[in-house]
Amino acid sequence: MDMAQVHARGLVLLGCGKMGSAMLQGWLADGFPPDAVTVLDPFPSDWLKAQGVRLNAPLPAAPAIVLVAVKPQMMADALPVLKPFGGGETLFLSVAAGTPISFYEDVLGAETPIIRAMPNTPAAVGRGITAIIGNTYATADQLDLADHFLSAVGEVVRLGDESEMDAVTGLSGSGPAYVFHMVEAMARAGMAEGLPEALAMRLARATVTGAGELLYQSGESATQLRINVTSPNGTTAAALDVLMAETDGLPDLMVRAVKAAADRSRELAK
Ligand SMILES: NC(=O)C1=CN([C@@H]2O[C@H](COP(=O)(O)OP(=O)(O)OC[C@H]3O[C@@H](n4cnc5c(N)ncnc54)[C@H](O)[C@@H]3O)[C@@H](O)[C@H]2O)C=CC1
Numbered sequence: 001m002d003m004a005q006v007h008a009r010g011l012v013l014l015g016c017g018k019m020g021s022a023m024l025q026g027w028l029a030d031g032f033p034p035d036a037v038t039v040l041d042p043f044p045s046d047w048l049k050a051q052g053v054r055l056n057a058p059l060p061a062a063p064a065i066v067l068v069a070v071k072p073q074m075m076a077d078a079l080p081v082l083k084p085f086g087g088g089e090t091l092f093l094s095v096a097a098g099t100p101i102s103f104y105e106d107v108l109g110a111e112t113p114i115i116r117a118m119p120n121t122p123a124a125v126g127r128g129i130t131a132i133i134g135n136t137y138a139t140a141d142q143l144d145l146a147d148h149f150l151s152a153v154g155e156v157v158r159l160g161d162e163s164e165m166d167a168v169t170g171l172s173g174s175g176p177a178y179v180f181h182m183v184e185a186m187a188r189a190g191m192a193e194g195l196p197e198a199l200a201m202r203l204a205r206a207t208v209t210g211a212g213e214l215l216y217q218s219g220e221s222a223t224q225l226r227i228n229v230t231s232p233n234g235t236t237a238a239a240l241d242v243l244m245a246e247t248d249g250l251p252d253l254m255v256r257a258v259k260a261a262a263d264r265s266r267e268l269a270k
């Protein structure tokens, strides 16, 4: 199936909060026609209401793709409305953390093509990364379709095993929040060294977005780019001595943070 057929048969979004909206924003910016999108969400945001999508309208007869983007805790209540599309030509794509493929098979029928995906919010500006894995019923063509569709909002990686999804969630799914928190922490540190709040936030924000863009554009490794900033016996080396400390340094802290997220993802599966 090509994108013209996806447009013709329609896309359904079940749940369109922060993640659903981030992806929808990316697809609309990429030229996906808004009137080919039907969104089911009892609490639509003002942003969503202004997009020209079919909001809480009757569902198309056989949508090409259904994107499930409700919270895992709401899934059992929300998903049954999509049962009529199970076992048919509709490809299910779920971004819910924790919820295993087997859950969707139980509700929709085992002969339903289901792809579990873990995106992240930079999808809103076309710079997300989404990991995907399909159930046994999802064909190679359907995985290609999901890959192509998700590529409009960033990079796509395919997993070899569903068990990798918990670690992916802890790394790239939740990861943007770690970076935003680093901006907050850097700004606070600048304030502790005497800078006014607005200036500290501006410096921290520009530093993180600039460093991210340099990493993106230069093709150099993160390690080499770090070395490029670090003059021998200079200021950066003094800071890195603290950040790279073996215990309680950033690597240690990051291992614990990502583990906590992955553990929570495993817990949600129960
Ligand atoms: N926020 C993020 O960065 C990421 C979120 N996810 C996953 O995306 C899913 C959604 O997360 P968020 O967008 O952050 O949450 P959210 O709370 O912003 O969005 C959930 C949406 O579902 C709607 N909803 C509630 N009950 C519903 C029902 N019965 N039918 C249809 N819609 C209903 C809510 O009104 C809300 O707009 C979660 O499963 C989460 O694990 C995955 C990757 C990243």
Ligand SMILES: O=C(O)[C@@H]1CCC=N1
Pocket (backbone or CB within 6 Å): 097, 169, 173, 174
């Ligand atoms: O916090 C969460 O549970 C979701 C999954 C990954 C990012 N946000």
